[in-house]
Amino acid sequence: MTALVEARALTRRFDPRLTIGDRIAAAFGATVETRPVRAVSDVSFAIRKGETLGLVGESGCGKSTLGRMVAGILPPSGGAISVDGQPVMRGGHKTTTRIQTVFQDPFASLNPRRRIGATISEGPIAHGLVTRAAAPAFVADWLTRVGLDPAVATRFPHQFSGGQRQRVAIARALAMRPEILVCDEPVASLDVSIQAQILNLFLDLRAALGLTCLFISHDLSVVRHVSDRVAIMYLGRIVEIGAAARIYAAPRHPYTQALLDSVPKLRLDAASVEFRPIAGELPSPLSPPEGCAFHPRCPRASDLCRRERPVLTAQPDGTEVACHHA
Amino acid sequence: MSAPLLEVTDLRTHFLTRAGVAKAVDGVSFSLASGEILGLVGESGSGKSVTGFSLIGLVDPPGKIVGGSIRFAGRDLVGLPPEEMRALRGRRIAMVFQDPQATLNPVLTIGQQMALALQAHARVSDRAAAERAAAMLARVGIPEAATRLSNYPHEFSGGMRQRVAIAMALLNGPELIVADEPTTALDVSIQAQILAEMKALARESGTALIWISHDLATVSSLADRVLVMYAGRIVESGPVGEVLRAPRHPYTRGLLDSLPAMAEPGQRLRQIPGTAPSLLALSPGCPFAPRCPRADADCDAPPPRVEADGRLFLCHHPLEAAA
Numbered sequence: 001m002t003a004l005v006e007a008r009a010l011t012r013r014f015d016p017r018l019t020i021g022d023r024i025a026a027a028f029g030a031t032v033e034t035r036p037v038r039a040v041s042d043v044s045f046a047i048r049k050g051e052t053l054g055l056v057g058e059s060g061c062g063k064s065t066l067g068r069m070v071a072g073i074l075p076p077s078g079g080a081i082s083v084d085g086q087p088v089m090r091g092g093h094k095t096t097t098r099i100q101t102v103f104q105d106p107f108a109s110l111n112p113r114r115r116i117g118a119t120i121s122e123g124p125i126a127h128g129l130v131t132r133a134a135a136p137a138f139v140a141d142w143l144t145r146v147g148l149d150p151a152v153a154t155r156f157p158h159q160f161s162g163g164q165r166q167r168v169a170i171a172r173a174l175a176m177r178p179e180i181l182v183c184d185e186p187v188a189s190l191d192v193s194i195q196a197q198i199l200n201l202f203l204d205l206r207a208a209l210g211l212t213c214l215f216i217s218h219d220l221s222v223v224r225h226v227s228d229r230v231a232i233m234y235l236g237r238i239v240e241i242g243a244a245a246r247i248y249a250a251p252r253h254p255y256t257q258a259l260l261d262s263v264p265k266l267r268l269d270a271a272s273v274e275f276r277p278i279a280g281e282l283p284s285p286l287s288p289p290e291g292c293a294f295h296p297r298c299p300r301a302s303d304l305c306r307r308e309r310p311v312l313t314a315q316p317d318g319t320e321v322a323c324h325h326a
Numbered sequence: 327m328s329a330p331l332l333e334v335t336d337l338r339t340h341f342l343t344r345a346g347v348a349k350a351v352d353g354v355s356f357s358l359a360s361g362e363i364l365g366l367v368g369e370s371g372s373g374k375s376v377t378g379f380s381l382i383g384l385v386d387p388p389g390k391i392v393g394g395s396i397r398f399a400g401r402d403l404v405g406l407p408p409e410e411m412r413a414l415r416g417r418r419i420a421m422v423f424q425d426p427q428a429t430l431n432p433v434l435t436i437g438q439q440m441a442l443a444l445q446a447h448a449r450v451s452d453r454a455a456a457e458r459a460a461a462m463l464a465r466v467g468i469p470e471a472a473t474r475l476s477n478y479p480h481e482f483s484g485g486m487r488q489r490v491a492i493a494m495a496l497l498n499g500p501e502l503i504v505a506d507e508p509t510t511a512l513d514v515s516i517q518a519q520i521l522a523e524m525k526a527l528a529r530e531s532g533t534a535l536i537w538i539s540h541d542l543a544t545v546s547s548l549a550d551r552v553l554v555m556y557a558g559r560i561v562e563s564g565p566v567g568e569v570l571r572a573p574r575h576p577y578t579r580g581l582l583d584s585l586p587a588m589a590e591p592g593q594r595l596r597q598i599p600g601t602a603p604s605l606l607a608l609s610p611g612c613p614f615a616p617r618c619p620r621a622d623a624d625c626d627a628p629p630p631r632v633e634a635d636g637r638l639f640l641c642h643h644p645l646e647a648a649a
Contacts, residue, residue, distance in 0.1 A: 058514065058515060059484075059513055161601055163601065191369035191370050191540065192369060192540060192542070192584045192585065193369060193580065193584050193597065193598040194369075194601070195584065196583075196584035196585075196596075197597045197598075197599075199586065199595055200595055200597055203592070203593075204594070218514070220514070221585065221586045221587040224587075224591055225589065225591050225595075226591075226592070227591075245591070258515065259514065259515065261518075262514045262515045262518035263514050263518075264521065264541070264543040264547045264548075265546075265547065265587070266542060266543045266546050266582075266587055266588070267543075267546040277516075277519040277522055278515040278518070281483055281485060281486070281516070282513075
């Protein structure tokens with residue numbers, strides 16, 4: 001099995017940018033935050049050709065930062081990302097068009113002052129995938145493929161609903177003929193009925209084009225639906241990764257178990273429901289706990305967990321888990 | 327059976343805009359008993375939030391309650407003078423909003439705000455107010471409540487801030503709490519904590535709760551009864567388990583089928599085609615008809631209101647009842 005996308009020891013820190021005001025305040029004894037945020041620490045994984053890897057975690061776990069590095073939008077502080085062995089970034093710039101991205105908020109990712117036809121054809125024209133003369137037919141073809149009327153090419157983003165805008169964003173990404181699509185919360189801001197339409201469109205196009213995907217979402221049921229494998233992130237690290245069916249059926253990491261337990265399930269019986277919430281809150285990424293980052297909230301934590309950080313270890317069923325007590 | 331705590335009859339809240347009259351809430355009726363949890367479900371623009379705002383008298387122009395009544399503990403809130411409404415709001419009816427950041431005053435400490443909420447409705451000494459505030463914060467699961475009274479809202483995390491907002495809503499022991507998407511902005515682990523606490527609080531104190539949400543799963547695990555809204559109207563209501571197990575209205579069925587949890591992984595979802603209609607140009611017939619797989623010429627006429635065994639639905643061609 002060959003990996004198409006490979007992430008090796010990806011790390012991303014954000015150093016606080018101190019203004020002159022901050023420095024003066026600090027000189028006078030004010031508390032100014034100077035610690036770096038470690039958004040992603042030492043993350044490695046591979047995505048096989050044609051596979052969809054789901055990336056799940058709560059806010060602040062680093063999943064979007066990781067997605068932006070994979071997409072070649074954000075340079076890593078350490079480690080590297082490659083496609084077919086070729087680095088995605090060189091000298092802080094993306095070197096390939098083989099990866100494209102669909103973002104959560106299509107209102108923010110589409111230029112509000114440009115007609116959507118021009119938005120869709122801009123990249124392909126610049127990269128020689130289509131001539132300027134052939135662009136209108138090219139745009140019409142892509143609009144049709146994402147379920148929009150070709151006549152809307154002359155409209156502006158504000159003339160579309162949220163679901164339609166997400167279709168435009170998908171058309172723009174796929175018009176670049178990528179092999180790999182990074183989707184960062186593509187349905188998070190949509191209503192349930194529109195979310196189903198966009199998920200169906202995604203499934204159809206993924207099959208038709210043979211796409212390889214990194215699908216990022218906080219919604220566990222959406223990720224289960226589209227993913228072959230899933231990775232669960234906590235405080236900048238992957239704590240469990242493996243086949244989606246296995247992880248959802250029998251999660252091994254206590255955080256994955258707690259996360260799956262916390263999701264409200266659709267209850268069709270009248271029985272009363274006991275919620276089993278995870279105790280406590282996400283610690284600050286400015287000062288992650290020593291040892292296993294989950295130990296302050298973990299029911300199984302031991303002295304070992306407080307001292308030593310567990311590494312991802314392969315289990316008999318093929319999943320990898322970072323836990324001393326899995 | 328005693329009279330319900332809240333009885334809403336034919337409520338109509340319209341927005342008089344330059345483009346025309348948007349009928350955000352158009353003929354909504356339901357009732358609620360003490361201690362009952364009612365889930366109000368719908369998609370954007372269905373009128374669920376406007377219904378909530380109408381109940382607490384916070385509909386701003388160009389919105390206006392143009393018809394119907396809201397009887398709360400025997401009194402009609404529609405047309406109540408603003409000062410009487412203000413005396414009720416925060417004391418007997420409280421609201422929790424989606425964004426606690428917008429609810430809390432950023433320049434007052436939590437203790438100051440909670441004292442104000444108490445002192446607005448009764449003569450309470452500062453010291454007694456602080457004690458009651460701390461007790462309420464502890465009850466919603468905020469550790470070291472007494473010392474956190476002197477913190478400002480920005481010193482709390484999102485989940486803790488929503489707990490503070492819930493504690494403020496509970497301060498005066500309201501009989502009814504209207505909660506508008508209170509956990510939508512929160513992570514699942516925090517959401518589960520808050521759901522557990524809300525459910526316990528409603529049970530212990532006998533407070534009635536209206537939980538407004540787009541999330542069927544949350545409502546199914548929290549509410550006793552559910553109202554499904556579409557285009558400003560209730561299309562179906564009843565006990566939550568029964569409605570979700572065997573919906574009679576095609577829209578409720580469509581919503582359930584849209585959930586990835588209801589399908590085999592990787593398979594296409596049974597989506598509802600099209601989008602919700604504009605509230606400015608609603609036909610007199612069934613508003614769901616253009617998207618409905620069961621619609622025919624009958625649906626151009628207003629759908630009949632069918633009510634039996636605590637279930638209600640408005641449909642010409644309802645789905646079969648469960649065997």
